[in-house]
Amino acid sequence: MIRQCFWDKVLKEVWGLRLIELWDTTDIRKIEHEEKHIVVTEEGYARALKRFLDGEGLAGLGGLDIGCGGGLMSNYLAGRGAIMASMDLSFFSVKYAVGEGRVLGVQGNAEFLPFRDRSLDFCLCTDVIEHVVEYDRVLLEIGRVIKDGGCLYISIPYDRSAKNIIMDIVFPMVKGVFMKVIGRSPPTPSRGHMHVFGKREFIERLGGEGFSLVSVTELTLPDISRNRFIVIPAAFLVGLVFKSSRIDQLIFKFERGHKAL
Numbered sequence: 001m002i003r004q005c006f007w008d009k010v011l012k013e014v015w016g017l018r019l020i021e022l023w024d025t026t027d028i029r030k031i032e033h034e035e036k037h038i039v040v041t042e043e044g045y046a047r048a049l050k051r052f053l054d055g056e057g058l059a060g061l062g063g064l065d066i067g068c069g070g071g072l073m074s075n076y077l078a079g080r081g082a083i084m085a086s087m088d089l090s091f092f093s094v095k096y097a098v099g100e101g102r103v104l105g106v107q108g109n110a111e112f113l114p115f116r117d118r119s120l121d122f123c124l125c126t127d128v129i130e131h132v133v134e135y136d137r138v139l140l141e142i143g144r145v146i147k148d149g150g151c152l153y154i155s156i157p158y159d160r161s162a163k164n165i166i167m168d169i170v171f172p173m174v175k176g177v178f179m180k181v182i183g184r185s186p187p188t189p190s191r192g193h194m195h196v197f198g199k200r201e202f203i204e205r206l207g208g209e210g211f212s213l214v215s216v217t218e219l220t221l222p223d224i225s226r227n228r229f230i231v232i233p234a235a236f237l238v239g240l241v242f243k244s245s246r247i248d249q250l251i252f253k254f255e256r257g258h259k260a261l
Contacts, residue, residue: 064084065124111138113144129195
């Protein structure tokens with residue numbers, strides 16, 4: 001059940017804020033298409049995220065899943081007792097996220113979070129920040145809405161990952177060569193990563209927003225993309241030489257206003 005009394009105190013009164021309901025007029029074919037996309041993009045790392053968050057003791061705490069996608073993680077945490085809001089730019093993603101009736105759905109922009117200052121116990125922001133142009137603004141907003149002593153769980157692609165280098169650097173170069181030689185682009189993926197962060201750089205950047213590092217977890221993620229038969233063998237060969245390149249993603253736990261351990 002959604003605890004509306006909690007959100008009534010937390011949400012800002014912002015003009016144009018859209019709280020998502022299950023409207024009967026929505027085109028079900030569009031929803032089904034979005035569901036398939038959401039499930040494919042999330043299931044690759046959901047298991048690792050669940051293990052990471054299982055021991056965090058978030059029951060009874062108010063949290064926000066920023067860039068929630070289909071709400072897989074926010075629904076999981078709500079099922080374990082957290083009071084969750086799922087927020088995304090995509091109306092259809094949020095609509096899918098609220099389908100189980102466990103979370104509050106908010107369609108909104110992470111650069112302008114519609115929540116009051118120091119109102120949330122924690123924020124979850126996974127596989128998001130690298131896609132945002134004004135990511136500094138997002139970090140500033142997260143720092144504004146989390147209570148002193150509250151936590152931020154945030155992930156970034158590891159900049160030394162063989163898989164990430166192939167997907168974000170090698171494939172775009174191949175596309176450029178194809179465009180010049182044959183005048184068209186090959187069907188290689190574009191993941192939309194606008195930023196690449198180093199581990200130390202990211203920790204220092206969050207420190208500038210009043211957060212202190214608690215822990216870092218390194219993940220090697222399964223590849224379920226259509227290009228996995230190219231990416232996985234190539235990444236494996238690179239990993240034989242550079243062991244650190246086997247790590248695909250870093251998940252950080254930060255606390256706001258606390259000294260680093």
